[in-house]
Amino acid sequence: MKVGVCGTGRMGSSIAERLISVGHEVAVYNRDAAKTRPLVDAGAKAFASPAELAEACDIVIVMLLNDTATETVYLGPNSLLKAKLAGRLVIDMSTIRPETMISVGGAVTQLGAAFVECPVGGSKAPAREGKLFGLVGGSKADVDRAMPALEQLCRRIEHVGPFGAGATLKLAVNLPLLVYWQALGEALTICKPLNLRPDRLIDILSDTAGAPAAMKGRGAIIAKVLSGAPLGETAFGITAAKKDRATAVQFAASLHAELPVAKSALACFEEAEAAGLGDADATTVSVRWTQRNAPPSRS
Incomplete structure (x- = not known):
């Protein structure tokens, strides 16, 4: 099957790699064409525009950073909505505002896709x-059609409603974890006077009811960075995390709801980005906070 991936940042590239590994013929597009080169070297074919990619593929997977990128890829010159989409399947995996997902989803289906x-x-x-x-999110018929592709990418798939429902739940899923990385930094800060080894302290904090599942994968890395090791590979960058927090806060405002804890965490992510850490992993927020507010050690 011919599958196109529109957006080859960290996640889009990883999804494309997965599709290549399971035997699909993969096409790729990115606004910065340089980001497609490793995938082309791995066997993908690059296209110069979203429209060209869509017309060459049976399925188009969209994975973009934010609403601005989404609007460009769907609505700009030679965009997805300028393509002959009838009969094709578009799967948008971006984390964007629910209203944006509703809008682009409706526009795609009006073209017969x-x-x-x-x-x-x-x-x-x-x-x-x-x-x-x-x-x-989507109609049952379209979700059923997408399932074979989604099952090759996902360990668990939950159909939670119409267009916009998946985007809403994704904002909710990300919110507690990203707040946690800031809270962890604050917890580490008040533990500094104890002078415990970072690996021991992280091990203790990880084995408590307050630790999320993500600590199993990231805890050891955080401990190494606390000990002075380099930041290492970014799994989910601070800029992307900040965008998700801001999107959640904006969406809550449209519901006349308040997210005071998320707003506070957002300010901390914004501060870290302004300090030049935008491309660092989101867990760097935890480490940075211990360096920013370091109490004196006990004698």
Whole structure:
């Protein structure tokens, strides 16, 4: 099957790698063409525009950073909505505002294509292994059509409603975890006077009721960075995390709801980005906070 991936950042590239590994003929497009080169070297074919990619593929998977990129790829010159989409399937896996997902989904279906939203939980490694958590919105018929592809990318798939439902739940899923990374930094800060080894402290904190499942994968890395090791590979960058927080806060405002804890965490992510850490992993927020507010050690 010919599958196109529109957007080859960290997650889009990992999804494309997964599709290549399971035997699909993969096409790729990115606004920065340089980001497609490793995938071309791995066997993918690059296209110069979203429209060209869509017309060459049976399925188009969209994985973009934000609403601005989404509007460009769907609505700009030679965009997806300028393509002959009739009969094709578009799966949008971006984390964007629910109203944006509703808008682009409706526009795609008006052109005679099937559309499914599937924002995903997970980072690069789960994407490469086909172990993402898919939060799906769309009609039952379109979701059924998309399932064979989604099952190759996701360990669990939940159809949670119509267009916009998956985007809404994805914002909810990300919110507690990203707040946690800031809270962890604050917890580490008040533990500094104890002078415990970072690996021991992280091990203790990880084995408590307050620790999320993500600590199993990231805890050891955080401990190494606390000990002075380099930041290492980014699984989910601070800029992307900040965008998700801001999107959740904006969406809550449209519901006349308040997210005071998320707003506070958002400010901390914004501060870290302004300090030049935008491309660092989101867990760097935890480490940075211990360096920013370091109490004196006990004598």
